[in-house]
Amino acid sequence: MSNSEKHEQSQSKATESAIHCDFSKEMSYGDYLQLDKVLSSQQRLSGHHDEMLFIIIHQASELWMKLILHELEAARLLIQQNNLEPAFKMLARVSRIQQQLIQSWDVLSTLTPAEYMEFRNSLGRSSGFQSFQNRLIEFMLGGKQTKLLTVYEHQPELHQQLSQSLHEPSLYDAAIMALSLRGLEVDKQYLKRDWSQEYKENASVKAAWLTVYQDVERYWDLYELAEKLVDIDSRQQQWRFNHMVTVERIIGFKPGTGGSAGVEYLKHVVAQRYFPELWSLRTDL
Numbered sequence: 001m002s003n004s005e006k007h008e009q010s011q012s013k014a015t016e017s018a019i020h021c022d023f024s025k026e027m028s029y030g031d032y033l034q035l036d037k038v039l040s041s042q043q044r045l046s047g048h049h050d051e052m053l054f055i056i057i058h059q060a061s062e063l064w065m066k067l068i069l070h071e072l073e074a075a076r077l078l079i080q081q082n083n084l085e086p087a088f089k090m091l092a093r094v095s096r097i098q099q100q101l102i103q104s105w106d107v108l109s110t111l112t113p114a115e116y117m118e119f120r121n122s123l124g125r126s127s128g129f130q131s132f133q134n135r136l137i138e139f140m141l142g143g144k145q146t147k148l149l150t151v152y153e154h155q156p157e158l159h160q161q162l163s164q165s166l167h168e169p170s171l172y173d174a175a176i177m178a179l180s181l182r183g184l185e186v187d188k189q190y191l192k193r194d195w196s197q198e199y200k201e202n203a204s205v206k207a208a209w210l211t212v213y214q215d216v217e218r219y220w221d222l223y224e225l226a227e228k229l230v231d232i233d234s235r236q237q238q239w240r241f242n243h244m245v246t247v248e249r250i251i252g253f254k255p256g257t258g259g260s261a262g263v264e265y266l267k268h269v270v271a272q273r274y275f276p277e278l279w280s281l282r283t284d285l
């Protein structure tokens, strides 16, 4: 027997002896991940081949959104406690997840208009517009719109959760409080306001961020926080832009299943940004 054959034989024996096969009394991979639930949730209503891609891309996106929310909630708490360093790692993770979500449009663009039209009727009035987690992320970042709650009136638990998020300070509100804790002057009404109201750009907040950007050595942690927020804002916008382009590629200018004007509506929301002063200050530097 050659040396390489001997090596292969010993490798395969080592693998066999390490493999555990009896899971009658132990938790297996599938048990731990509850794959029975996850993998039995892809029901193609039309039976069309390409509907599988459509379902999985939405479900995978919702799973990533769940992780984004998990990270953002923890990061907001840390920022509120003025413990910025550990929050940075979470915010960096959010940006990487967003990158995954942006990449997913590439997969979806393999769906042609003709293929989509084969099963579009099966969706009824359902649309990403009703994505609860997407609204929670928007609220968490500071994009508050009370009227969006009406979509969940028939689901009291979701409605309650979203309403709670509406009334809490956003991640950006927490960052503004961190500026104030470091002695930077911010108008009082921006430290204690009705959090459910849409955020409006403010001169004192902009001046405080400008101070940070003009003296990065002194305010390094706040500077890092600001840049992490800009990463998130810019990726959110890239996601929306790629969604809009992919949708135009698939449905042209047809109205959406959710009842909007379709691409015209999506073009309008592409402009949305959550941290206005962090963008406008760049012109003044």
Ligand code: HEM
Binding pocket: 057, 058, 061, 062, 108, 111, 116, 127, 128, 129, 130, 131, 134, 243, 247, 250, 251, 255, 256, 257, 258, 259, 260, 261, 262, 263, 265, 266, 269
């Ligand atoms: C063939 C694929 C898709 C088409 C044709 C499509 C189309 C649309 C349209 C037309 C809207 C506007 C609302 C409406 O009238 O329905 C919308 C909203 C939305 N879609 Fe999609 N979409 C697609 C895939 C996805 C995927 C994979 C996701 C990932 C979760 C997604 C998430 C969203 C979200 C979150 C909104 C709300 C945007 C906002 O209001 O700011 N969509 N989509």
